[in-house]
Every structure is written in C-alpha cells, then in structure tokens.
Amino acid sequence: MDKNENAYKLLRALGEVDEKYIEESMVEPKAVKVTPLNHRSIIALRWAAAAVVLITSSLLLLKIFVTDTSKTVNTSNDHAMMQEEAAAINDDAYSGAVSDSNNSYGAAENSYDAAPEEDYLVIETAAEGSVAETTAATAAAEEATDNGEAGAPSDVQDRSVDRIDVDSIDELVNMAGFEFIVPDEVNGSSERQYGFYENGIAEVTYLDVSGETICTVRKGPENVNVFVNDCCFSQARKIDIEDGPQNVLISGNGQTWQLAIWSYNGNSYAVTTVAVDMDTMTNIVAAVS
Amino acid sequence: MEDKDIIELYFARDEQAIESTRDKYGRLLRSIAYGILRSHEDSEECENDTYFKTWNVIPPTRPNAFQAFLAKITRNLSLDKYDQLHAAKRGSGEVPLMIEELEECIPDAVATATDDESDNTELARILDEFLSSISEDARKMFMRRYFYGDSVNEIADKYGFGKSKVKMSLSRSRESLRELLAKEGYYG
Numbered sequence: 001m002d003k004n005e006n007a008y009k010l011l012r013a014l015g016e017v018d019e020k021y022i023e024e025s026m027v028e029p030k031a032v033k034v035t036p037l038n039h040r041s042i043i044a045l046r047w048a049a050a051a052v053v054l055i056t057s058s059l060l061l062l063k064i065f066v067t068d069t070s071k072t073v074n075t076s077n078d079h080a081m082m083q084e085e086a087a088a089i090n091d092d093a094y095s096g097a098v099s100d101s102n103n104s105y106g107a108a109e110n111s112y113d114a115a116p117e118e119d120y121l122v123i124e125t126a127a128e129g130s131v132a133e134t135t136a137a138t139a140a141a142e143e144a145t146d147n148g149e150a151g152a153p154s155d156v157q158d159r160s161v162d163r164i165d166v167d168s169i170d171e172l173v174n175m176a177g178f179e180f181i182v183p184d185e186v187n188g189s190s191e192r193q194y195g196f197y198e199n200g201i202a203e204v205t206y207l208d209v210s211g212e213t214i215c216t217v218r219k220g221p222e223n224v225n226v227f228v229n230d231c232c233f234s235q236a237r238k239i240d241i242e243d244g245p246q247n248v249l250i251s252g253n254g255q256t257w258q259l260a261i262w263s264y265n266g267n268s269y270a271v272t273t274v275a276v277d278m279d280t281m282t283n284i285v286a287a288v289s
Numbered sequence: 290m291e292d293k294d295i296i297e298l299y300f301a302r303d304e305q306a307i308e309s310t311r312d313k314y315g316r317l318l319r320s321i322a323y324g325i326l327r328s329h330e331d332s333e334e335c336e337n338d339t340y341f342k343t344w345n346v347i348p349p350t351r352p353n354a355f356q357a358f359l360a361k362i363t364r365n366l367s368l369d370k371y372d373q374l375h376a377a378k379r380g381s382g383e384v385p386l387m388i389e390e391l392e393e394c395i396p397d398a399v400a401t402a403t404d405d406e407s408d409n410t411e412l413a414r415i416l417d418e419f420l421s422s423i424s425e426d427a428r429k430m431f432m433r434r435y436f437y438g439d440s441v442n443e444i445a446d447k448y449g450f451g452k453s454k455v456k457m458s459l460s461r462s463r464e465s466l467r468e469l470l471a472k473e474g475y476y477g
Contacts, residue, residue: 006392007395011368011388014432014436015364016412016413017416017417019357019361021428025428025432026357027433027447167320168442168446169442170443175329192446
C-alpha cells in the first residue's frame with residue numbers, strides 16, 4: 001500500500017471520528033435572505049405609490065390642458081431639463097443593459113399594482129418620468145430611509161425568481177457558469193455573501209460588521225434583468241472605465257452615487273451601494289468583471 | 290421538529306421521517322456531498338441515498354447526534370460515489386488535492402497497512418486523539434478541509450480568516466498528525 005492509498009485511507013477514516021468534532025465544525029448553509037419591510041415603511045411606500053399615481057394623473061391632465069390652450073407655453077426650467085436629461089440617459093442605459101424591453105420599466109401605476117402584499121422594498125418608477133415623478137419617488141425613498149429601512153436601495157430584480165444561497169465565490173461561479181470577479185471588500189465591509197438566481201444572475205452582497213448590506217454586485221446574461229429599481233435618484237451620468245466597460249450609467253443624489261449599471265462582453269452588471277463618492281463608485285465598477 | 294421527534298418517526302416506520310429529515314437537513318447534506326463530488330446532480334443522489342440508508346439503519350441504531358450521524362453517512366456515500374465515478378484514477382475536484390495533502394501526514398517508513406475494519410477504527414481513534422490535541426480553530430479548519438471537502442478559499446470565507454492563515458494552520462495540523470501517526474507506530 002503506497003502513500004497515496006494510505007492517505008486515502010486516512011481520508012476515509014476521518015468519516016469515523018467522534019461526532020462532536022463533526023458538529024463543532026458544521027456550518028449551516030445560509031438560508032435565503034429576504035428582508036421584509038416593517039409596517040411604517042409599507043405605509044410610506046403606499047403613500048408614495050398614491051402620490052406618484054396622483055401626480056402622474058395631474059401631469060397628464062395638465063399636458064392635455066396646455067396642449068389645448070396654448071402651443072407656446074414653455075413648462076421647462078433649467079432644473080427640469082437637467083432632470084429630464086437624466087431620465088433620458090436612464091432610459092438609454094436601461095435599454096442597453098436590458099434587452100427585453102417588454103420587461104422594462106413600465107408606468108408607475110402598473111408597477112405599484114403589481115406590488116405583492118408582502119411588500120418588499122422595491123420602488124419602480126417610470127423611466128420616462130418627469131421631474132415631479134422623480135421627486136415624489138425620491139421623497140418616498142427618503143421617507144423609507146428616515147424609517148431606518150433603506151440604507152442602500154433595494155434591488156431585487158424579480159420577486160418571482162428564487163435565490164439560492166451558496167457558500168463561496170467558487171461555488172457561485174460553478175453555478176453561474178461564468179467567471180465573476182468582484183472586489184475583496186467594499187467600503188470596509190466585513191463579510192461577503194453569495195447568491196444565485198434561477199434566471200442566471202450571480203450576486204455578491206457585502207455586509208458591514210453589524211450585518212447590514214452596504215453593497216450588492218450582480219452579473220447576468222445580457223438578456224436578463226440584473227436591476228429594476230430606479231427609484232430614488234436625482235441625477236445620472238455615464239462614465240467610461242479605463243481598459244474596462246464604457247458607458248457605465250451611474251445614478252445618485254447630490255454629490256454621491258448609489259447605482260451603476262453597464263453591459264460588457266455579453267453580460268449585464270449592476271452595483272448598488274450605500275451613497276459613495278465618484279472615485280469609490282468608479283473603483284468598485286473597475287474591480288468587477 | 291426536534292431531532293428526537295424525527296428519530297421517533299423512523300422508529301415508528303413513518304415515512305414522514307424522511308420528509309422531516311429532508312426539510313431540516315437537506316441543504317446541509319447536499320452541501321457536504323457537493324464538497325466531495327462538486328456536482329449538483331451527484332450530490333442530490335447522495336442526499337437521497339442518505340435518507341434511504343438512514344431509513345434502513347434506524348432502527349435499530351438510535352443516533353445521539355443526529356445531524357453528525359447524517360453527515361457521516363452522506364460523506365461516506367459521497368466518497369463511495371466518488372470512487373465509483375473515478376474507478377480508474379482519482380479524477381478532478383477537491384478529493385485528489387485532499388489526498389495529496391494528506392500524504393504529508395504519512396511517515397516515510399510506510400508499513401503495509403491492513404484493510405480490515407479494525408484498522409479503520411484504530412485510525413479513527415488516532416484521529417480523535419489528534420483532533421483533541423489541537424486548538425479549536427485549527428480543528429475546525431482541518432475538519433472543514435478534510436471531512437467536508439471545503440477548499441482553502443471556502444474555509445477562509447466561512448470563518449473570516451485570511452487564506453494564508455488557513456493554509457498555515459492546515460500545514461501545521463498535517464505535520465502534527467504525521468508526528469502522531471509515527472509515534473503510534475501506525476505506519477512507521
């Protein structure tokens with residue numbers, strides 16, 4: 001019997017060791033993590049939904065009124081133009097990153113009608129949204145944030161798709177069938193979790209020391225939604241990464257950024273994070289492939 | 290459902306025992322099998338074989354630690370499956386790497402070991418002694434690597450250690466085991 005066979009015998013004998021050592025080293029596979037909203041946030045979101053529907057209706061009526069009474073009324077101002085430009089960029093980028101246009105971002109009322117009773121934190125607004133719509137949605141998101149629920153924007157891409165938690169990046173890559181390179185840590189994160197959605201999306205979640213999600217990175221086939229939430233951002237911009245993806249759409253509020261989506265080499269990517277500055281967001285995007 | 294209640298279902302020959310076991314430990318057992326086989330299909334097969342074998346051995350066996358009992362069965366079945374799949378040679382995945390690493394534990398003056406059951410039992414006794422002699426962290430890493438088949442990266446992820454720390458700990462543990470095996474005169 002050579003060393004190799006003896007080593008294999010040793011490996012088999014490990015299956016007969018005292019059960020206390022087996023239990024001690026047992027790590028329960030992580031359960032699927034779905035965070036339901038609390039009652040206050042649900043109410044806030046319902047109010048926001050109602051506000052969006054109301055404002056959308058008002059704008060439609062206003063548009064009809066303005067069209068009928070005067071063709072020369074200019075309803076835009078500089079701020080509004082900037083917002084609409086941002087919304088237009090959003091539109092372009094989403095249509096680039098999400099090839100299934102039928103499954104993109106429909107009217108706000110439809111999205112809210114589709115919201116399930118369980119009320120997970122997903123706010124979908126019209127990509128063609130006006131200033132008022134964006135503002136209302138932002139206010140809703142801020143209200144939710146005030147309630148302590150939305151440190152980072154929620155980003156469940158499709159609630160009907162099951163997520164399977166896995167234990168390591170190797171296992172995730174094995175399930176996904178594609179390479180997925182992600183940063184070791186983001187913004188001082190202390191833990192990474194890995195999940196695979198049955199529609200082909202691989203996901204790495206970064207948690208801080210208290211277990212709160214601070215960043216999520218997703219990769220999937222180009223024809224699958226990796227992201228559907230464009231709820232709460234007042235600005236958007238396209239950036240290019242040196243020796244990396246071009247036309248990366250980043251969105252955020254004020255001087256900070258919370259979302260990046262892009263397509264590269266036949267795959268779609270999305271990063272959602274707590275508010276970070278431009279350099280940090282660029283570094284995260286550059287580290288993902 | 291508590292383990293003791295599931296075990297009672299086995300004793301009552303109630304097939305709900307299998308469903309309850311699957312509900313409570315299915316993911317765990319699949320993950321153990323996957324650590325050895327690195328194939329989801331084969332892992333599911335081993336998981337199902339585990340239920341079948343458990344059904345056949347309880348009764349008369351009454352496990353004290355049910356999940357460890359199941360883990361042992363799954364691991365042994367997974368290694369059997371691995372042998373079956375790679376009859377000609379060890380093949381790919383973590384198992385050949387584990388064996389290669391464990392070769393370091395085998396003292397140079399190797400005696401011909403016997404293949405009988407008592408030999409395996411004696412080895413398990415030495416392994417128990419070895420495991421009791423190392424630190425808890427080192428023991429967990431050793432078990433994750435050689436019982437559950439985790440890669441170094443996976444162990445580092447699970448426990449939040451650096452990869453180099455895991456590698457160093459495993460290397461030291463193998464050296465300790467080699468010394469103990471030599472001292473026991475098992476191979477030397």
